[in-house]
Amino acid sequence: MWIESIHTHNFRNLQDEAVRLNQGLNWLIGPNGQGKTNCLEALYFVITTKSFRTSRNADLFRNRRDTTSIQASLVKNKARFRFSVKLQPGKVSRFLGDKPCKPIDFFETAVVLAFTARDKILVEGAPSDRRQLLDRMIASIEPNYIGLIARYRQIQNQCRKLLLQKNDLSTYRGFKRTMIPIAQKIIDKRREFLELIREPSIAIHQNLFADQEPLFFSYRLHNCPVPNQYGQRHLDVCAEEMLHGRAVMGPHLDDLDIRFIDHKAKHFASSGQVRSIALSLKLAVRELYRERYGFHPPLLLDDIDAELDSERLLRLLNYLDTRGQTLISTSKYGTIQGRLHDHVYMVDDGCISSERISE
Ligand SMILES: Nc1ncnc2c1ncn2[C@@H]1O[C@H](COP(=O)(O)OP(=O)(O)OP(=O)(O)O)[C@@H](O)[C@H]1O
Incomplete structure (x- = not known):
């Protein structure tokens, strides 16, 4: 193309x-x-x-x-x-x-696919910046992912309204039950995507930017210490969320952890290295696209x-x-x-x- x-x-x-x-x-x-x-x-x-x-x-x-x-x-x-x-x-x-x-x-x-100075926020930015870029990268490979995110946002908005009213815990729980499988699907997609680009991005980073230093990234669930009880944890925190009037977990709060030489890349990598880490990830997405669709x-x-x-x-x-x-x-x-x-x-x-x- x-x-x-x-x-x-x-x-x-x-x-x-x-x-x-x-x-x-x-x-x-x-x-x-x-x-x-x-x-x-x-x-x-x-x-x-x-x-x-x-x-x-x-x-x-x-x-x-x-x-x-x-x-x-x-x-x-x-x-x-x-x-x-x-x-x-x-x-x-x-x-x-x-x-x-x-x-x-x-x-x-x-x-x-675009790579601009702003993409450094993938490493240096706030979790919300990373999530946005991560979601855009996934959507470039799987356009249907946009629909999944849209559905999650829709339920999240309904939940937010209930949380502001602070008085209808059982309806809130009902919404959460609808939301959990969608949240789980988003998390699975994000994890699967990170798994797919892990090897290519490390190889690109080493070959192009001669950085032999190990680069690691993983998906970090917000406020969920036992990942295999994810759904139950969502229900367990409902009362706490209602009390404080805000959600305390969900894919809209998770983060992508990027580590460089065993430190958070954000605090450790040089400006040029931040740029090459972010670019390696983008180039890996491009390779993934080629693998799936046959062209860059x-x-x-x-x-x-x-x-x-x-x-x-x-x-x-x-x-x-x-x-x-x-x-x-x-x-x-x-x-x-x-x-x-x-x-x-x-x-x-x-x-x-x-x-x-x-x-
Ligand atoms: N809506 C607009 N209407 C008219 N001019 C605009 C508008 N938005 C930006 N510009 C002008 O476009 C120019 C910036 O262009 P651009 O960012 O493409 O520069 P560039 O050639 O990439 O420069 P650099 O090498 O500094 O990155 C600026 O002069 C800016 O004032």
């Missing part, structure tokens, strides 16, 4: 930009603040209808215009798919070809050379060379020197133009 072209209209600082992309490595290059990340964000948005850096769609309209739209053409198994997203204040419209559709239709048709999904790498030394960067680029389509942004011209087979786009004040690499 690869993205053949993109056309933006009033998306951030990109006015009417139409770009034809290529398979393999595509570079977006230009000084700071020109629109490289905006271009990657537009690509991510048109496929996922989510931004990787804001949850406020209002930020995306160029200079407060009242409409912004993005179209992209994707090629998958020799078939061509046209994705369009149109944003108006408070409204998102999605189209596959000319047909209006839902986010799940996009998810089931194409996947794109497009990968967007923002500001890739910001914290990687030149040796690690070279190893990463060699690795990416043979693995599907990658779009990479950089502000350092030296990074692309000698990469004669790659495709280069200059980004200058919101305008994108194709360039040739000179020797």
Whole structure:
């Protein structure tokens, strides 16, 4: 699967930009603040209808215009798919070809993976950041997972209302009984996913980033000392939850424990190491996708050379060379020197133009 072209209209600082992309490595290059990340964000948005850096769609309209739209053409198994997203204040419209559709239709048709500076929150962020990224990674492999999370949220909201009223323990228990199997399923999915990416991410981390130091990660249940009595524990804490007016356990409170040389990576790894740990996990997800579906999904790498030394960067680029389509942004011209087979786009004040690499 690869993205053949993109056309933006009033998306951030990109006015009417139409770009034809290529398979393999595509570079977006230009000084700071020109629109490289905006271009990657537009690509991510048109496929996922989510931004990787804001949850406020209002930020995306160029200079407060009242409409912004993005179209992209994707090629998958020799078939061509046209994705369009149109944003108006408070409204998102999605189209596959000319047909209006839902986010799940996009998810089931194409996947794109992105790695940006923000992904460091996978290691450094709060448990809620890690859970969100973990869930997004699982959903990129299994679109149905989104439905499971949505069902859990729905029951969780009903439980929250009852907890605020603090007076109907038996109804609350009833809701909990409905919620437990869904919570258990989410936990099983998260654990299974972590198991699947464990080996590949450790191998990628060692091979690309030459970090021989052991990397471990595991799923941590919140407030459940005996995991094989998970369901019973949920029921046991009902009275306590009702008393305090809030849930004390559930997948919305669990965490992903990432350890590096036997310490919490968050407190021990250097900034560059944090970035390589987070990137190794993302690349492992991409490998898992290829194993399942037979091809690497497009990968967007923002500001890739910001914290990687030149040796690690070279190893990463060699690795990416043979693995599907990658779009990479950089502000350092030296990074692309000698990469004669790659495709280069200059980004200058919101305008994108194709360039040739000179020797
Ligand atoms: N809604 C918007 N309307 C107009 N301009 C915007 C909007 N949102 C962001 N910008 C502008 O886009 C520019 C930032 O672009 P972007 O983040 O893509 O930069 P970049 O080329 O990736 O830079 P860097 O190398 O620093 O990461 C800034 O100048 C910012 O003011």
